[in-house]
Amino acid sequence: MKERIERLKKLTYIPQNEIAWLFEQAELSVKQQEIIEENKRQQEVTVHQFRQAQKDIQQLSGDRKRYKQALEKIITNLNFAIQVAQNELEGATK
Incomplete structure (x- = not known):
């Protein structure tokens, strides 16, 4: 993928199919970032729930x-x- 991007940077004209590929890669990148952010959020929720459960157990x-x-x-x-x-x-009985 890096090689393909480097090759595209050197071109003065980028063919339509290559532009489509770049858009596809950008969309995939955005989706991956959204998944990473959601996973982080879920992890934070899980950590919070775990800490709350620890407090409850101690109590x-x-x-x-x-x-x-x-x-x-x-x-x-x-x-x-x-x-x-x-x-x-x-x-009393005696």
């Missing part, structure tokens, strides 16, 4: 840890309440 992990700690406290308190109730029942 959910923190929430999970807090819920687990709260649940453990509830279980401890329930076990204590059960133990107190059992002790009261044993004292």
Whole structure:
């Protein structure tokens, strides 16, 4: 392709079929650039979504840890309440 372009640059008259070829190449170049730009845009969207998902995962992990700690406290308190109730029942039956 470069050789053909260099040959065309040297001509003072460019045949119609060569001009058509140049237009075709220019159109292809524009289409390729549009595809590249769309791919870049899609990549940016994907990167943004990935980063947002990372933030969401971190937040959910923190929430999970807090819920687990709260649940453990509830279980401890329930076990204590059960133990107190059992002790009261044993004292009442004696």
